[in-house]
Each structure stands twice: as structure tokens, then as C-alpha cells.
Amino acid sequence: MIKTLARPGVLAAAVALALVGCAQQKAPTAAAPAAPATPAAAAPAWQQGMPASMANSNLAPLAGKMTVTPAEQIPIDRIKLPPGFKVEIWATGLPGGRAIAAGDNGKYYVGTRGIGRVYEVSDNGSARSVRTVVDKLNQPAGVAYRNGSLYVMAIDKVLRFDGIATNPNAQPVDMTAAFKLPKEQHHNWKYIAFGPDGKLYVPFGAPCNICELPSNEYAQIRRYNPDGAGMEVVATGVRNSVGFDWHPQTRELWFSNHGRDWLGDDTPNDTLHRMRATGLNHGFPYCHEGKLADPDVKKANACAGVEPPVALMGPHAASMGVTFYTGTMFPPEYRNVLFNARKGSWNRTKKIGYDVVMVKATADGKNAQVVPFMTGFMNEADQSFWGRPAYLLQMKDGSLLVSDEQLGAIYRVSYAR
DSSP: OOOOOOOOOOOOOOOOOOOOOOOOOBBTBBOOOOOOOOOOOOOOOGGGTOOOGEEEEEOOOOOOOOOOOOGSSSOGGGOOOOTTEEEEEOOOOOOOOOOOEOOOTTTTEEEETTTEEEEEEEEEESOOOEEEEESSSSSEEEEEEETEEEEEEEEOEEEEEETTTTTTOOOEEEHHHHHHSSSSOOOOOOEEEEEESOOEEEEOOSSSSSSOOTTEEEEEEEEOTTSOOEHHHEEESOOOOEEEETTTOOOOOEEEEEOOOSSOTOOOOOEEEEEESSEOOTTTTTETTTTEEOOSSSSTTTTTTTTOSSEEETTTTOOOOOOOOOOOOSSSSGOOOEEEOOOOOOOSSOOOOEEEEEEOOOOOOOEEEEEEEEBBBETTTTTTESOOOOEEOTTTSSSSEEEETTTTTEEEOOOOO
């Protein structure tokens, strides 16, 4: 049984070429040359799939704040948690900060999208400092750490920094060629992580909002050996997964997935999936939510054989980071519960998300219930928001780090009764 927290017409927006007409003839014996063809400005990628009926819609992606927000300007007191939990500002000065990877020697590494940086946070126990490891990359959202090396994956580059936790001047090893990255950019920013099998798991999103895939290298999750060899496709039909973790008991991969835009406020949901076997099809582009046929990219029996999701995470809620809780700081009932950061909707007239929720389900993905955990980033009454939770990391002491991409901060959630 799947419970959803909440509940958009469509034709692909074509990019037209406008031709300028011939100039007036100045003499009957010689015509002026035709002006060169001038392409019309291409619609932004996020508008692809918008129906003509919504041409005047004011819905658009929400810009993040890409400058440093001092701690005293963060309204941490607005955050609400269950009784016994508390939240504090753990780090600031990370504009656009998203995924967090724990390194050695109190180092943490944070990827970004639009700002093109990877940060290193140094924790001395009472304070944190932040420096930029690398800059001017193309959406380096993917960061992972293994055996003393930091792996950074941008849309068009893979870098490995060996020994970086002790050598801040470590120079990157360029591993791009080994990973054979697809060239399209849309939905090709990545979340990456090493699995229990020692493989590096990497999603490659759809190069569109909704479309027939131009090749079979998109809308999938792959895994590689750490050197980029041994590539395997482990899941297909995955539009845009930007967060995953492995179940503590079964070691199966559970991952978030973003639904398409421009099918109305309540359709389709973002989803949470369980990879019970490799090679399963999760529906895109023909089927959403495991049961909803796409009205624009059509296929007979569109949802036949499609793996259903574990849970519906809300329409356009931007389901991001996924973390199973395995610590002992939180009460026993939180053990093996999945936490999911929902960055918050833009393709919806009434916003949802802007929170961290828990997904309580059996190890085989049954009886999923989605329950609020960390709220207060949005004002329901006037639809304003100040923060956008994006990713999570469990610390060694059992506390939980939560990145806020909007303000470039990281919060620490702890429990003490």
C-alpha cells in the first residue's frame, strides 16, 4: 500500500527558425541579396513540454541564492522537528551546496550545480571552516569518497583527488575518458556513491522533460569499477534520480526519481524506488508512477512490465537526497527508516515540499508511509520559503546533516531527551 503526501497538458515546445525576407530591390536589373537566416531564441530546457494553453504561465524554476549567507541571517528557529530533536547551524559559506560526502580527518566534501564548485568543510569539533577544492566545473553535483580519494563528477568531467584530506594541494587525476559520459546536459547532473559492492553508482538522467530518448545511454543508473571500467546498466526508465542509498538489511538500492513537468499541479508524483533486481524498467518516458501512461509520448500497454515505486513523494516536490538511518542517537523507532529531503516544487501553483520526510516501509518496500520530520522552511499561508533542504548525511555520532541549497548552509539534527 502506497500513501502519498500530496497531489500539470503538454506538447513539446518546438524551437522555430525565423527567416528574414528579401530586401527591397533597388534597381530592376539586380535584386539585393537575401538577409541570412536568423534562428529564433531557443526556449529554455525547463519549458520543454509546456502546452500552448500554459504559454502565459508564470511558473518557472526558482533561483537559488549564490552568495554567502551569514549564520545570523538564517532563521533556524523556524525549523520544526519531533519532540526531543534539536537543530543547529553546522556550517555556512557554501553557496549552492548539495550532496555531502564524508572524508577522513574531519573533512567533508560538498558538490554544487550552477555555481560549479566543490567545497571542503573542515570540522575541528567546535567550529567548521570552508574552502573551495575546485571551481569552474560544469555542474559538479556528484561527490564521493573512498580509500582516501575524493571523486568528483560533473556533466562532462570525472576527477579523482588522491590524499586530499591531508594534502589540500592535491592535483586531480582526470578519469573522464574511462567513464564515457553522454554529452547532453539536461538532467545530466549527478549524485554518485559507492555501494556495498565497492562499485561507483552513477545516474544519467533524461535529456529532456519528456521525449523519446535519443539513445539508450540516458534515463538509467549505471555502476562502474572505481577506475571507470566494468560499466553495467542496473536500472532503466529512470527520468532523473538525484539521490540513493542501500537498505541496511537487504543491501538493495533505493533511489529517488523526479516526475515530468507540465501535466498539471497533481500529476505525476516524484517517486521512491527499490532496486530488487538489476535491469528493471521504471517506466520513463511512457509510464509514470508505475501506472500512469504519458499522454504525449505514447506506447501501447505503456505500463506493462514497469516496476512500481515504493512510495509516491508528492507531485513536483523535488525528491532529492535519500539516507537510511542506522545510528543509535535517535530513538529505536527511527532505526532503518529512510529520510528523504524534498527541495520543493516550482511546477505547481501551490508549493509543496521544502522539508525532510521519513518513509517507513518494510524491508521489501511494502506498506510505505510518508511522514513529515523536518519542516518550517516554507510558509503555507503566503507560499513564501527561505530554505530548500537537498541532501542528508549521517554522522558517526548518529546525528544527521542536512544541506540547504538555497542558503548554502548545512544544519545538524541531533536528539537528546
